Amino acid sequence: MDIEKYIKSGILELYVSGSLSEKENQEVYEVMHQYPAVKTEVEAIEQAFMKVSEAIGNKQSDSSFSNIKSRIDAKVVEIEQVPQKRNWLAYAGWAASAALLVGSLWLFNENRQLKEEIQITNTANTNLEDQISKANESAEKMKALNTILRAENIESITLEGQAISPNAYAKVFWNKEAQLAYIDVAGLPAPPPGKVYQVWSLTLDPLTPTNLGILENFNTNENKVFTLTNTNNSQAFGITLEPEGGSATPTLAQLYTLGVVKS
Amino acid sequence: MQLEQLISKFQEKDIKSFERLYEMYSDSMFGVIYAIVRNKEEAEEVLQDVFVKAWKSSSSYSAKKGRFFTWILNIARNSAIDKIRSKSFNQGKQNLDATFFVDILETYDNLDTKIDISGLQKYVNTLRDTCKKLIELLYFKGYTQKEASVALKIPLGTVKTNNRKCISELRKNVLK
Structure with missing residues (x-):
């Protein structure tokens, strides 16, 4: 592949702005990993975009990471703060937290398995033709x-x-x-x-x-x-x-x- | 830490890595959002939404589909465009043809503020109008190459090559 020509084609600029199809994105990803020069170019384009955007924003923003942190922690805090007055309610609260935790872990695990499964599906997809032709x-x-x-x-x-x-x-x-x-x-x-x-x-x-x-x-x-x-x-x-x-x-x-x- | 490592730790819900990514990208994302909503308070609100969304949907990111920067940029511009859509809907007017980038310098001129925009001027001043328009569509409005070709009535390949020229000019200015 003529890498210089590839870089000059302008595909990498479109890649960084997110204007390519999923298939083209995958192609760029593969080329990028094969040719360090392409990766360097992508990073430089990204840098330029970031610099211009930062200049537009001019660091006017007062928001800080703690705002976001408090929003993503909010749910956990709610559950922990539930009840102090009545014991059974407290136990119920803890039991619910524990159940939620176990449930979350299970879901997390399940989710990971499903994701693996989905990857396998892509391969399975190719075999689908065989499967189907076996039908009557x-x-x-x-x-x-x-x-x-x-x-x-x-x-x-x-x-x-x-x-x-x-x-x-x-x-x-x-x-x-x-x-x-x-x-x-x-x-x-x-x-x-x-x-x-x-x-x-x-x-x-x-x-x-x-x-x-x-x-x-x-x-x-x-x-x-x-x-x-x-x-x-x-x-x-x-x-x-x-x-x-x-x-x-x-x-x-x-x-x-x-x-x-x-x- | 390498960016790749940082991202994968972020996907494992490591809050420290998330904070690092926030530090790296929040200023630029604020700029993108500000260009679209043109209001500081609203832009901050959207910025927070963007990072909360990023945290919640961290598993949907995959390096194979694109750069992390592009992923978060996409969340940012969609959230910001949603914001102005709901606003224009509430006010019963249509300003969806609003420009986000071509007139960005004028906006600051009008805003009688003491904000120093010499940096932005330096980057953008030499760009031709066609370049600003192209950057607006592809980068701020998230158009695909094909959509931009239709909108600007120029061939698909021309979008690619013209955009390359524009971004090269921008990169030169950024490095100056």
């Missing part, structure tokens, strides 16, 4: 499906099996622009008679489920990929087993799979 769908249908799942702007989320069915899994391919979610449930067991799977879009803080729809005719859908409309700003997806016709809110005891969207 007609070639045309498969081709159409492939085109959808290969779209550049599609996001792939792996939903992991939960307590009730640890070996289950599902995948969601979410095209935000088209507001469509393709639910691949080849990894779910067939639902028992009278029951149906229902898909939920979740926002996490506070945890709010929104119904995306039920997976009707599970057994006769040969490729086990369902298309649902998703207009939500989903942070996670979950699938529960519900009575026929679906439920208004998810039955969490019957939560089969759950996965967090890579932001």
